Amino acid sequence: MPPASINNYTLPLFDYPLWWVTCSWDYLLYTGDRDYAARYYPQLLKVLDTWYPSVTDDAGLLNKGLNGTAGYGDYAFLGRTGRVTYYNANYVQALGDAARIAVHLGHAGDAQRWQERAKKVAQAINTHLWDESAGAYLDSATGAVRHAQDGNAIAITSGVADSERAAAALAHLDKTTKRRYGNAFMDNDTLFGGASQRVYAFTSYPELVARFETGLADSAIDQIKRTYGWMDSHDPGITQWEGIGPDGSLYEDAYTSMAHGWSTGVLPALTHQLLGAKPTSPGYATWEVRPHPGSVNWAQGELPTPKGPLGVEWVRKGATFTLTVRAPRGTLGAVALPTNGHRVTVYSGGRTLWKNGRATTSAVRPEAGYVTVSVLDQGTHRFTVVRES
CATH class of the missing domain: 2.60.420.10 (Maltose phosphorylase, domain 3)
Structure with missing residues (x-):
């Protein structure tokens, strides 16, 4: 799936088909639109039973680089390859959401197959991507050692992490990523300079959910106050920024979107978790x-x-x-x-x-x-x- 609806924009994203699956379940959940689910079910089968298996390695993990995908992008065009926790935790989430759609449409066999695969991927994540020394999931099994907000948070919200791993991972993020304007999306700068100072509200959302649902409501509220309080108290105020850079700056200077849809996760977090x-x-x-x-x-x-x-x-x-x-x-x-x-x-x-x-x-x-x-x-x-x- 291309990152934008622009003619001849050919850069595909490795993670967006998984988000499409999850968004499809959310849409069905909120609206009850069974016709939508039935109409796009063939695409769901292609995504989960054809394309992602084509980039799965012998450990059962998605491996960015297989099948010509080394140059694919993701939500932030990050230069990550190999076994990446974020992609695989997202895969577990999508398989679970697809199984729920399948149950609603009466495709019990598909649901069972996806549920079983989700369990195997989760086991592989815990076997190959958990860093015992840090008490957190690795960003990637390839290259420098680092630990990312996206993979650790979604490993918790998708059920990959047990309660002990969830508590350890959130404690690691607290210790290494806490900034006065939110929580950074990386715990060091080995991916690119300043990564440990950059805040994405998009990947902060699953961390908020993880904190609420693991009994850390006050730490979620504190993170909301720091992240969204910073946006609210700085020009233009009220709107949700695409990203926050070092010292609370606009992370892409004048090119930063100051009213970005992907940064509105605070709304469902306040609705579904706080309320x-x-x-x-x-x-x-x-x-x-x-x-x-x-x-x-x-x-x-x-x-x-x-x-x-x-x-x-x-x-x-x-x-x-x-x-x-x-x-x-x-x-x-x-x-x-x-x-x-x-x-x-x-x-x-x-x-x-x-x-x-x-x-x-x-x-x-x-x-x-x-x-x-x-x-x-x-x-x-x-x-x-x-x-x-």
Whole structure:
């Protein structure tokens, strides 16, 4: 796929077909547009069962350079070759998303094949690309040793990294990439000069998601404040920059895009992770609200769905956390109420749903750090969580 819709622009990108797969699943998830998924399913098969296998090596990893791809670009035209963690973690993500599309369209065999391949690629990443000495994934198995934000973050969000590796990788990024204007996308300058000072909001997005979903909400919020606070407080203000360079400069001087679509990942991160609301099946037929509040005291938002708005608001005052959901007609959902490891009592509509570590109904169950209430249909649902002394 070319990087731009320009006639005769022939430079293909090694990673963009994988992003097309993931974006196709996202589009289906948000809209329920089954016709789109069915129409482009043949292209999905070509991407995952023809092209990417043609650039897979004997370890089961994508290897940039095989099949004439050494000169291919990627999202930032980076000079990376060989076994690159980012490409392979992206591959695991895309295979999982494609399997979900296949299940929705009734292609169970394709889904199983892609799920099995995703597991094998994930195992190969952990075998060949984990750097035990650094506690992080290598950027590439070829050339100088470095560790990248993109590969480490997506290894976490795609499920490649277990909890121990995820914690180590995020700690490494904290130690080596933290800047006052965001987190840099490389931990040293072996790829090019100044790489360790350059911030991409595009690759910061999966790191934000990884931090929220591994229990590091406050570090995600801090990163949002540094990255987007810098953009907001510098000319022209409010807009999302394509990239930030050393000392917070425009990374490509006057050629830097100052209103770039790929830098808006903070919006889904605030919606899906901080507020906690997201669809769990196409067209919001089912949904979930799972807040990751950290030290934030309140949040509210409304998600447009094909069936009407899904409204969510929560507030924390002292030992009490209150969450309200307004669900559209024809949907079913669940809420995960944060406990932060404390013993809590959960109330809703004058009823006690959870007390003394036990549920009063089969629709309520405990999870790590949450009490989940399921089978919620249309209408307003209000829950109060009180920390027990």
